[in-house]
Amino acid sequence: MTDTALPTATEEQRATNLSEIRVGIDSVDDQIHALLLRRAEFVEQVAATKRLADGTLPKGAYRPAREASIMRRLHAQNRSPLPFSIVFTCWREIIGGFTAMQNPVSISVQALTSNDILDTARAHFGAAAQISPRETLESVVQDIAQDAGTIGVASARFEDTPEDAWWLACMGNDAQSPRVISALPFYGDEITAYCLSHAPLEESGDDDTLIAVQFDTVQNNDDIDKRLDGASLKAEVLHISGNTALIKIAGFHVEQDAPMHQTLAKALDVQTSQISVIGAYPTPIRKLSDKEE
Numbered sequence: 679m680t681d682t683a684l685p686t687a688t689e690e691q692r693a694t695n696l697s698e699i700r701v702g703i704d705s706v707d708d709q710i711h712a713l714l715l716r717r718a719e720f721v722e723q724v725a726a727t728k729r730l731a732d733g734t735l736p737k738g739a740y741r742p743a744r745e746a747s748i749m750r751r752l753h754a755q756n757r758s759p760l761p762f763s764i765v766f767t768c769w770r771e772i773i774g775g776f777t778a779m780q781n782p783v784s785i786s787v788q789a790l791t792s793n794d795i796l797d798t799a800r801a802h803f804g805a806a807a808q809i810s811p812r813e814t815l816e817s818v819v820q821d822i823a824q825d826a827g828t829i830g831v832a833s834a835r836f837e838d839t840p841e842d843a844w845w846l847a848c849m850g851n852d853a854q855s856p857r858v859i860s861a862l863p864f865y866g867d868e869i870t871a872y873c874l875s876h877a878p879l880e881e882s883g884d885d886d887t888l889i890a891v892q893f894d895t896v897q898n899n900d901d902i903d904k905r906l907d908g909a910s911l912k913a914e915v916l917h918i919s920g921n922t923a924l925i926k927i928a929g930f931h932v933e934q935d936a937p938m939h940q941t942l943a944k945a946l947d948v949q950t951s952q953i954s955v956i957g958a959y960p961t962p963i964r965k966l967s968d969k970e971e
Contacts, residue, residue, distance in 0.1 A: 714772070721776045728780070738827050738875065739780040742860035743882035745773055746960030749864055750884075753963050766865045767801070774804020783807040784828040786821035788814070788844065798871050799831045802862050815844035822856050822874060830856060830874035836917035836924075843919035848874065849890050849954040858888050858957025865963045872959070879958045885930040887938075888956035891946055893921045902946065909945035924956065932958050 752769060756762045777783055787799050789811035799809055812818050818830040836842045848855055856874040863870065872888075899915045902923055906913045912928040931938040932955050943950045 717772070717776065718779065721779050725780045738877045739777045740783065740829055740859075740873075740875065740877065741880070742873070742960055743880040746864065746882045746884075748773065749963065753865070762865070770802055770864075771804045774802070775806045778804070778806035781827055784821075784825060785809040785831060786818045786828055787811050787831045788818050788833060788841070795831060795833055795871050798862050802864065803829075815841060815847060818844075818874070819847050819854075819856060822876060823854055826876055828875075829859075831862070831871050832874060834861065834869045834871050834916075842917065845888070845890065845917070845924050845956050846919060846922065848888075848956045849922075851954075857955070858959055860959045861886075861962055863962065864960070865965070867965055869962060872957070874957070879930075879932045881930040881958075882960035884961045885958050886961050887927045887929060887931045887958040888916075889925045889927055889931075889939075889942065890954040890956050891923050891925060891942070891948060892952040892954075893923070893946070893948060896921045897923060905945050905947075909941060911941065911945060913942070928961075930958055931955075 749766065749769065752765055753762055756765055774783065783803055783806065785799050785803055785807050787796055787809060789796050796809065796811055800807070803809070810821070812821065815830075815832055818832065821828045822830045832844045833842070845858070848857055856876055857879060858872045859875045859877055859879060860873040861869045861871070862873065897918065899918065902915050902918075902925070906915075906925075914926045915923055916926055917924040925942075927938060927942070929938065933939075934950070934953075934955065939950050939953050943953060
């Protein structure tokens with residue numbers, strides 16, 4: 679039995695095949711564009727529904743819980759060969775752009791020694807967002823106070839500098855105190871930044887809550903972690919400033935009299951009055967491996 683060589687495509691055949699494939703790609707591009715135009719029509723309907731009596735739209739179109747539900751749905755239904763990182767990047771630009779169609783999105787960023795946090799903010803909010811770097815969190819908080827539609831972005835990489843204790847500005851119960859409403863990036867290896875706003879905190883179904891606890895004396899991470907573990911709390915100390923600790927707790931626990939606050943107070947031997955809600959945010963999607971990219 680002799681081996682028979684398989685016929686190979688001629689250059690002309692390959693060119694014809696490529697041409698047909700490109701026609702198919704162009705057709706898909708046209709369909710994507712048509713669907714984006716249709717999505718824009720829906721966004722206009724949303725804006726019309728929200729429009730106030732004076733014809734203006736209410737400030738604050740950024741809805742982290744709603745956006746989280748979109749990204750989680752897409753992540754769940756995504757499949758090979760399309761990396762989810764591509765889907766995520768495309769939809770962040772789509773969501774950011776269509777949000778800006780309802781109201782201009784202004785972002786005030788606590789930019790210290792590098793552009794990393796600026797890049798993170800740009801990647802999340804998209805090219806249409808108006809991003810302004812600020813040297814201090816005080817300036818960011820002022821921007822948020824002056825415009826209800828402004829989102830502040832602060833670093834989640836806590837070191838030992840005074841600027842890293844920005845979360846202390848979120849402890850007040852007055853209208854001037856912002857809250858953490860989302861964590862960035864929403865898809866990636868780790869949280870590198872938090873978004874601050876005066877917008878209402880909304881539950882997404884899978885959330886984390888940031889709590890500040892004022893102790894009577896200065897504490898250290900190990901002692902607090904042991905108490906949290908002893909109470910079987912799914913919690914983690916993120917930062918300590920003086921006698922106040924920033925703690926992340928799994929779940930949505932934003933009411934001052936939430937049962938979790940009672941449990942936390944008992945575990946840490948403090949009063950519930952010594953506990954402040956810093957914010958809550960949809961838990962980001964974590965990459966399981968590099969293959970997910």
